Amino acid sequence: MNFGFHNIIDGNGFGVMLTGMLIVFVGLVFLSCIIMLLSSLVDKKKRPRRRLSQNPDPVELKPSTAEIIAVASLVIHMESERSLGELAQTPIQRQSRHGSIWTSVGKMHSLSEGGSHA
Amino acid sequence: MNFGFHNIIDGNGFGVMLTGMLIVFVGLVFLSCIIMLLSSLVDKKKRPRRRLSQNPDPVELKPSTAEIIAVASLVIHMESERSLGELAQTPIQRQSRHGSIWTSVGKMHSLSEGGSHA
């Protein structure tokens, strides 16, 4: 490998650099303008997105028993769906159907009733 | 593109149509006969499949504290499995677009409404 500035000249390094930086800037300046336009174009009235605290403090939540019941039903539902996943682990686990008694039925059903996408 | 009936004649359109519809009908008639045979062949005694209600109504459920404890342990169990890295991916589960647990039912819907690949 032979050092030297002539390489840069031969390779038209500065030309590439200038063109490159120019294009990159033009592109992103353009982009940021577009974004500003966008935000002014689209309707301003924002429906505030529900911000869910990333680590919910148990004490703060204080769920009513109704909520706990909802959790129960949710978990049952999730289990029944996820039990496909459970089947899909290791062959050993596939043979032995352990897990929740509640969902033993749900398993095949959430399957056969899994939406027909055809 | 030149219109005209001669195209149909040249392309033997009617021949194709007749053959096609004939084969389709033969095929599906055959199929429906086979199905009838099947249902008569296989043992008739059906063990009635328990139908799990598709949207578990919290009020209907009324879980005892024992059940809630079961849910708790189930979640722990699920967590432990997941943390053991065994959770198989079930994208449908993640498909739901609603932020609240109250729409856990909605998930089943969005499942059946998830559009079609076909």
Place this chain on the structure above:
Amino acid sequence: MNFGFHNIIDGNGFGVMLTGMLIVFVGLVFLSCIIMLLSSLVDKKKRPRRRLSQNPDPVELKPSTAEIIAVASLVIHMESERSLGELAQTPIQRQSRHGSIWTSVGKMHSLSEGGSHA
């Protein structure tokens, strides 16, 4: 297909057998030695791995209502993550090696430490 010992001789069957078994044994003997070395090399002090039973017995667990609320909040938290479709991109959920739901917070930490594909 013509039977006969000459086939074995022509195919140098015994040579292959001897070489094969030799290599296999050399390989695995070597391997078991390495393993012994390994176990003596690495530090001996073992932190006992928490063994989580695959289907925990509710009665054994006896969660306080506080714990149940925690479960509730965890599920809500999981749901919200999932429905926001954001958790999907984080290895953490599967990565966390702890079996207890109390580490659901820890999950968010490891979230911010999740490596990126980009």
Place this chain on the structure above:
Amino acid sequence: MELLIKFLLSTGFVGMSWQNLVMILFGVLFIYLAIKKNFEPLLLLPIGFGLIVGNIPLPAEIAGSEEGNFFYNIYQGVSQGIYPPLIFLGVGAMTDFSSMLSNPKLVLLGAAAQFGIFLTLIGALFIGFTPAQAGAIGIIGGADGPTAIFLASKLAPELLGSIAIAAYSYMSLVPVIQPPIMRLLTTKEERRIRMQVSRQVSKKEKIIFPIVAFLVCTMIAPGSMVLMGCLFFGNLLKEAVVTERLANTARNAMIDILTILLGFSVGAHTLAENFLTWQSIGIFVMGAAAFACATAAGVLFAKFMNLFLKQKINPLVGAAGVSAVPNAARVCNKVGLEADPGNYLLMHAMAPNVAGVVGSAIAAGVLLTILGS
């Protein structure tokens, strides 16, 4: 400096023709329809974005030779006929044939609705398409994406884009196209007919069915072997509980990955010169006709069957024979409820609905055998 000029000359603005622009607008339109109107979003959104990507004018030195080009590479799965059958496999792993198994005679409605395919074929011949092209256009009436794309890739690759788009568009327009025809061809009394509840189907039947069905269909129409093989293989994976993990992956990760690749690459290969043609207009007109005929054929055949049956069929379910699963079945249910709130036809409509999938695959097989070079 001359580098800069050289570069500027390579930008997209230069060589941007009005055709490119129109195509990009079409892409935006399909994305809009997918998101706002929920038009088969899983396919039309990728196709729409693909249209945009594929119709940006590129200077020769970038576009380069086809080989080694990203979109050319992923399109191989389409032109080689790999994605559609595998997607069909995933579809099989999603499909529940039990409603069809529980009342077999409704299967015939799935056959009748294929009439649309062949009538369209004749129409396409009439307006000057070649027989092979006409076959590929006719299959739009099958209302079945993978089948349509598979057949088009074999019979008329040059029309694939238009056919795919037409097929998926009309599949999502089913709620618009079908109801008027259904109302026109049926009396309120007929729409009111209630059908008896269907029997329970045993697990055993569900497992044996895909095997037998595959044999029957391929025996009669060997051309449908690949599609049928994948559809029923997927279904067997689903019904034979022991392979649940395979079925689960087939209908989730696998079908999703293939759908992304299929939609994106089909869109990117639908170029102005192939799409902005009189042919495409012809294809869309024919496609609409196909759906209309198919619906009519299904309904009328149901009424015809009622002449012989004492257990009357509600003719509305005939319309579900066009497949377009599960939209068509939902439409039947909806129109049925209008006539008689409380008369839920959905489960009954699912039978001709899935039978329609099989029917159009058979039809595709026939067309492939007869018209395939």
Place this chain on the structure above:
Amino acid sequence: MELLIKFLLSTGFVGMSWQNLVMILFGVLFIYLAIKKNFEPLLLLPIGFGLIVGNIPLPAEIAGSEEGNFFYNIYQGVSQGIYPPLIFLGVGAMTDFSSMLSNPKLVLLGAAAQFGIFLTLIGALFIGFTPAQAGAIGIIGGADGPTAIFLASKLAPELLGSIAIAAYSYMSLVPVIQPPIMRLLTTKEERRIRMQVSRQVSKKEKIIFPIVAFLVCTMIAPGSMVLMGCLFFGNLLKEAVVTERLANTARNAMIDILTILLGFSVGAHTLAENFLTWQSIGIFVMGAAAFACATAAGVLFAKFMNLFLKQKINPLVGAAGVSAVPNAARVCNKVGLEADPGNYLLMHAMAPNVAGVVGSAIAAGVLLTILGS
């Protein structure tokens, strides 16, 4: 009209030979065994359905040239040796080597059991197979699907179907084949031997192991490089917690997709002319011999080791050396419990069990080096 005749002549009935029929029946048989008897369903069901699909007689104009044919395309992953190593990668991401790490001397049992491979090779030579074919047949004794398919695709592609089917069939017949041999070669006292609990294995060991193990194995048997590389790479992904998401996908979505493609395409490429031959019968006979020899070799070597060990090994675990993970280990456990309820050998048996996987991969490497053209 002549179109109709032309079509009818193309239907499957014409040209359906008795061989086709037999093959289809074989397909049905394997599906039955997979579902009812739980014979390696993840592989035998796809292979079984593939047999049915692949043996439907097709008229030339449909079957067409190999290229562009769907099954030919997906079979490339087999003939090019792409699927098996990647499946092995997923297997590595599933396998837990800790039991092996906790008592290394049991590794030797995994070596002894490979004796079956080479004895079978000699038998195969004897009944007239070529050396390459004999090697591919011998590997059935490895009781390891991906290894067998990988080697067969290199040494004897024409026998791949029979070998794959034989391998998976016998792997699921392990509970039938092994126990009598195990009982024959061991006394009740030996079966009663209790083994000491194995030590805890540190995370660090588990992470270092796959790297070191790969180096050792490929150094000694370079031919096993690809298989070993994938197996231990997958295992490293699993043990190095930081790549858990990759390991998770490797052992779920990825291995499932590949298993579907492998099984289905292998089945579809197992045609009557290759399968309904005396050779196949030879292969199945040899396969049974291979498993029997391997089991015997494992048990006897365990007894041989006991001559030198004060901490006696229960000879039953020697039988687990044939791999066939995890069935063989379960069989050991079962037979052990018969002799002494309360003597659980499962964890001990896992050590030779996984060692057997490594052992047969090494053997495959040797055969590839010596017999590979």
Place this chain on the structure above:
Amino acid sequence: MELLIKFLLSTGFVGMSWQNLVMILFGVLFIYLAIKKNFEPLLLLPIGFGLIVGNIPLPAEIAGSEEGNFFYNIYQGVSQGIYPPLIFLGVGAMTDFSSMLSNPKLVLLGAAAQFGIFLTLIGALFIGFTPAQAGAIGIIGGADGPTAIFLASKLAPELLGSIAIAAYSYMSLVPVIQPPIMRLLTTKEERRIRMQVSRQVSKKEKIIFPIVAFLVCTMIAPGSMVLMGCLFFGNLLKEAVVTERLANTARNAMIDILTILLGFSVGAHTLAENFLTWQSIGIFVMGAAAFACATAAGVLFAKFMNLFLKQKINPLVGAAGVSAVPNAARVCNKVGLEADPGNYLLMHAMAPNVAGVVGSAIAAGVLLTILGS
């Protein structure tokens, strides 16, 4: 006997050169860094193991011809430029552009940081690389794995291994490289600057953005079409809720599978003769320079912008413009907190961070257009 000799001569020990050994040690090193130091483990661990696998010396008869060789086959996805864009698609399905949408002027910082790319290019030319190679080396400064690998596979395949490793190494070294430069170029007051909270972004904007952004970028730099197309397509799949299941698979199963194949095959193709060269040392030196320049450029440009803005920018966020998502943004946050605990810059830093991804993709497009043969 001579068989045994023949075999022994084929073992890895024979023909094991010191280069091989060094490469294997490098592999072990990268695995160590991935696991212990969490250096981009998802890529560096597969690459590291690939290095080990690829540098075991094999006798010719095993290594065989390139074709049909497993690693050669899976490497096609790299050399054909298939994996990187699809991985970029998954990245798009992970990326949230809302922070960028909420304060657009920070986008310029993402442009400024690309200065590192071109300065490095000049440096590479200086030390004697060809223009094409220099371009591929410069892109390391883009701090974006898929972009770097994609461009390298087009401009300088022979350097791909070194470039990929350099890129990912420095991306994980960001927390080491950046802070000193950031502190050097900013006063404590500047680091204390608090930025106003960014506005809420509507769903509509998020959906329209990827489409518009793709059009703008490809119009201006058509060479970046493939990368941009995939990135923004993935993002659209994510934002258009209707395709959530596709986005979900794209950012999980699909990206994981591709990452495994990419990392493993890139590693296995990085052979001693290409890697243990003065060039590689040059590449690593240049890479470090690239990151340093990029960081400096970002920070200084932020200070430059402050001359005109009344709402001052905290110059630290300029450093996030190098992309290396999300490490660089975290570093900004960390350094910011040092100066003023309670001044959280993370969300602000995400804007130039993702803008940097777009910026380097544009730069890659320019280099591809100008330097691509």
